[in-house]
């Protein structure tokens with residue numbers, strides 16, 4: 471009976487946050503936003519955190535604080551969810567897309583530097599770099615920071631799916647000038663919809679909060695000097711965040727356990743490669759576990775595998791389609807080869823929710839063994 475329920479590739483079926491919402495509705499006047507931010511700040515090495523209504527608005531405000539304006543260029547990882555790139559266009563700036571490297575699937579430092587040099591030659595130094603820790607896997611952050619510092623370009627870390635991931639024991643989201651998290655429904659912890667921006671300086675956090683609340687100046691009448699936005703998280707959703715935050719460690723260990731399960735399942739299967747940390751410096755929250763299917767070696771394609779799993783009511787999803795291949799961004803410049811394109815062609819995200827049970831693992835095992 472249970473086998474007929476769709477096993478989702480994300481944790482959309484996890485409704486524990488709804489229960490939290492009901493608890494919080496009883497005390498809507500408690501200052502949940504402040505509590506949520508304090509918890510995040512303590513966790514993120516005492517950086518300054520402002521809670522917002524989405525990860526997308528956090529990226530938008532990070533770009534504004536980085537000084538991005540009409541006509542500027544911003545370097546952005548091509549292999550990502552579209553929300554990393556869209557805010558560049560909100561500002562009338564131009565995204566320049568960069569390929570991934572094979573180890574972490576994130577921005578390739580070599581192509582990043584090549585792009586910077588070429589853009590400078592063409593007459594314009596990019597204003598910001600947006601890197602992504604895709605699926606929770608930390609990017610090659612050491613090399614990228616060196617390049618950002620060398621050319622004095624602001625680094626924005628899209629850590630939307632990487633809360634709990636670390637590189638050399640330092641938390642993702644705290645490396646850049648600004649870090650971004652999302653608490654959307656499918657993320658590792660959720661407020662049903664929400665996000666946060668991590669700033670090095672308190673003054674930047676205050677600037678973010680001001681912009682996120684219509685830039686109202688603190689006088690008795692309604693006074694505005696700048697154009698602001700309605701981007702602050704709501705008090706009720708922040709209350710869910712407070713409760714969810716306490717579950718983070720548990721969820722990270724469950725997601726890592728999922729990854730371990732897949733690692734054992736695929737361990738001797740020719741043609742299937744599990745995405746894993748390149749070396750012990752990298753610690754991924756394994757928000758989503760992903761594989762690459764080498765059609766020639768495996769004798770089947772990733773699409774064959776996806777359809778087989780679907781027959782057994784198990785959902786899997788293709789990896790991100792790179793931004794430089796998206797119709798909306800087809801006219802943008804791109805630096806790289808075909809690493810991100812190959813990831814898209816041969817990769818799948820597998821069911822990875824924090825609520826997977828032993829029974830779910832068995833269903834997945836049976837389905838995949840049947841196929842092989």
Ligand SMILES: *Cc1c(COP(=O)(O)O)cnc(C)c1O
Pocket residue numbers: 523524525526527550551553554602628630631651652653654664665
């Ligand atoms: C989810 C996500 C976002 C956007 O976050 P929202 O809260 O949905 O706006 C941005 N970038 C990446 C990589 C994401 O996974």
